[in-house]
Amino acid sequence: MAQLPYVEPEDADAVTAQIYNSAEQRFQMVLNIFKITGHAPEMAEKMWQIFFDILQDGQVDWPTKELLILKSTKMGDCLYCVTQHEVVAERLGVSPEKQADIVGVEYRHSPHYTEAERAILDLTSHVVLDPEQIPSDVWARVHEHYDDGQIVEIVATIGAYLQVSKFGDALGVELEAVFHGHQPVLFAKEPPSSKAAQQHFEHFLANTPSA
Amino acid sequence: MPATATVEQPTPDVEATFELARNHFGHVPNLVRVLASNPTMCASVTAFFAQALRDGRVDWAFKELVILKTLRAIKAYYSYGAHERLAIDLGNSAERVGDLANSLWRTSPHYTDAERAVFALVEQIGIDANAVGDDVWDELKRHWDAGQLIELNALITTFVMIGRTGDALGVADPNLFSRSVS
Numbered sequence: 001m002a003q004l005p006y007v008e009p010e011d012a013d014a015v016t017a018q019i020y021n022s023a024e025q026r027f028q029m030v031l032n033i034f035k036i037t038g039h040a041p042e043m044a045e046k047m048w049q050i051f052f053d054i055l056q057d058g059q060v061d062w063p064t065k066e067l068l069i070l071k072s073t074k075m076g077d078c079l080y081c082v083t084q085h086e087v088v089a090e091r092l093g094v095s096p097e098k099q100a101d102i103v104g105v106e107y108r109h110s111p112h113y114t115e116a117e118r119a120i121l122d123l124t125s126h127v128v129l130d131p132e133q134i135p136s137d138v139w140a141r142v143h144e145h146y147d148d149g150q151i152v153e154i155v156a157t158i159g160a161y162l163q164v165s166k167f168g169d170a171l172g173v174e175l176e177a178v179f180h181g182h183q184p185v186l187f188a189k190e191p192p193s194s195k196a197a198q199q200h201f202e203h204f205l206a207n208t209p210s211a
Numbered sequence: 212m213p214a215t216a217t218v219e220q221p222t223p224d225v226e227a228t229f230e231l232a233r234n235h236f237g238h239v240p241n242l243v244r245v246l247a248s249n250p251t252m253c254a255s256v257t258a259f260f261a262q263a264l265r266d267g268r269v270d271w272a273f274k275e276l277v278i279l280k281t282l283r284a285i286k287a288y289y290s291y292g293a294h295e296r297l298a299i300d301l302g303n304s305a306e307r308v309g310d311l312a313n314s315l316w317r318t319s320p321h322y323t324d325a326e327r328a329v330f331a332l333v334e335q336i337g338i339d340a341n342a343v344g345d346d347v348w349d350e351l352k353r354h355w356d357a358g359q360l361i362e363l364n365a366l367i368t369t370f371v372m373i374g375r376t377g378d379a380l381g382v383a384d385p386n387l388f389s390r391s392v393s
Contacts, residue, residue, distance in 0.1 A: 156256055169340035197341040
C-alpha cells in the first residue's frame with residue numbers, strides 16, 4: 001500500500017485531469033505515480049512537465065536518455081523506475097543485452113555501447129555519487145561528443161530521474177499490475193544494494209512467472 | 212567555472228523563461244542562464260524551481276529549512292549559502308538554521324513535532340528512499356494533510372534534482388533572490 005491514496009481520474013480537479021489526459025496520451029495509461037500527485041495539482045503540473053519534456057526526442061534522442069534513466073535509477077535502487085524503463089527502452093530499440101551491460105562498469109567494455117554513450121554513463125555515476133567533484137577527464141570525454149545544449153539535457157535527465165525515483169520510493173508507490181509479468185534485466189544481473197529494495201524485488205519476482 | 216556556457220543574451224525561445232525568472236527572483240539566476248543552452252529543459256526546470264520557492268500549502272520559511280536539510284542529506288551544496296540567507300530573511304532564527312546539523316534537530320527546542328517529522332523523512336530519503344518506514348509516515352500524517360505531504364515530498368526531491376544538477380554543471384548562485392521576500 002502506498003502511504004497516501006491515489007487520486008483516481010473521476011475524483012481529479014481540472015488541473016489534475018489535464019495532467020492525466022496528457023499522461024494517457026503519452027503513455028497509454030495513468031501510472032500510479034501520477035495519481036498520487038493529484039493531492040497537490042499545482043506542484044504536479046510543474047513537476048510532470050519536466051518528464052513530458054524528457055520522454056521524447058529533444059536535443060538528445062530519446063533512446064539515449066533511456067540509458068541515462070536506467071543507469072541513474074538502477075544506482076538509486078528504484079525498482080518502479082527501472083522496471084518501467086526497461087519496457088520503454090526495449091520498445092525504443094534498446095535490446096535487453098544492451099540494457100544488461102549498463103550495470104556497474106560493464107558498458108565500458110561492452111560492444112553494445114559507443115564511446116559517446118560510455119562517456120555519459122560515466123558522467124551519470126559521478127552525478128549520482130558525488131556531483132561536487134566530477135573529474136575533468138570525464139567532462140572532457142563528454143564534451144568531445146555532446147554540445148552544451150545536449151549536456152544540459154543529459155544532466156537534467158539524470159537529476160530529474162533521481163528526483164522522481166526518490167519521490168515515488170519514499171511514498172511507496174506500487175508498480176502497476178501490467179508490469180508484473182516483466183522479466184527483470186538490470187536487477188537480475190545485479191541485485192538491489194539496499195535491504196529494503198531487495199525486499200521489494202523479491203516481492204516483485206514472486207509475482208513474475210518464470211521464463 | 213560552469214561545465215557549459217552561461218547564456219547572457221537570451222535567444223527568443225528562452226526569453227519567456229528569463230522573464231519568469233526576473234519576475235520571481237528579481238534577476239535571472241546563474242542556474243537558469245546555464246540551463247538556457249537547452250530552452251525546453253530550461254523552461255520546465257525553472258518553472259518547477261520557482262513553484263517550490265514560495266508560500267504554498269506549506270509556508271516558505273519552513274520550506275527553506277527543508278531545502279537546507281535536503282542539500283545536507285544528499286551532500287550537494289549548490290546555492291546552500293543563498294538558502295541560508297533566505298531562511299533568515301523569511302523569519303527563521305539563527306538557531307532554527309543552525310540546529311539542522313547532524314542529529315541536533317531531533318532534540319532542539321526550536322522545532323515543532325510537525326517539523327521534526329519532516330526532517331526525519333529528509334534524512335531517510337538521503338539514506339535510502341526505499342526504507343522510509345510506516346513510523347515516519349504515521350508521524351507525518353498526524354501533522355500534515357495529503358496535499359501538504361505531496362508538496363513536501365516534491366520539495367525535498369526537487370532539491371535532490373536542483374542540488375545535483377547545479378553542482379554537476381558547476382553553477383554558483385551566491386544570491387537567488389534580489390527582490391524583497393519578506
